[in-house]
Amino acid sequence: GQQVMQIPQYQHVQEGEDFTTYCNSSTTLSNIQWYKQRPGGHPVFLIQLVKSGEVKKQKRLTFQFGEAKKNSSLHITATQTTDVGTYFCIGRGSTLGRLYFGRGTQLTVWP
């Protein structure tokens, strides 16, 4: 799998602050998924975005898929210590169906 550019690589925030991570692909994606991996744990599926311009919310988490289906973001409002972990995206190319992986953003939340 090739890479999707994911930024930032690390983010340290104080509890209550907002957090956003971005995935940018040079190729058009048919869909993109977001996963969370807690320290010492395994990746856990959060959500999948399929439609151009799609926005989905899960409590304090907001996921967006760009109009061109090349970019996506995950925004956490008012972070909590339970949000600590690595968030990464996996996109599926629209042409050949290849998987493209973000390198992940490691989020640290200070109490």
Place this chain on the structure above:
Amino acid sequence: DTAVSQTPKYLVTQMGNDKSIKCEQNLGHDTMYWYKQDSKKFLKIMFSYNNKELIINETVPNRFSPKSPDKAHLNLHINSLELGDSAVYFCASSRPQANEQYFGPGTRLTVT
């Protein structure tokens, strides 16, 4: 019951040895994957099998060989282990045409 299980959870071995990691899923999925995660948390896909047939084979050394005896199992055999093979290896599964992947707990391999 655990959806995707891997054994062993930890594996410490010496350079040059051959080892296997086993993966089993009880979700009825047709597609299974092997990933390697390095110390910087980057997840790299190694192999993908769909219904026992190899569909993704990324550029990995041929010392790594996946084996799928049935669609519920995908084992990873590694020959002549090297220091650089030290990592966490994750198995995952998904339904065909669906993208949500279910990951196993991981196997931490340490080569000394």
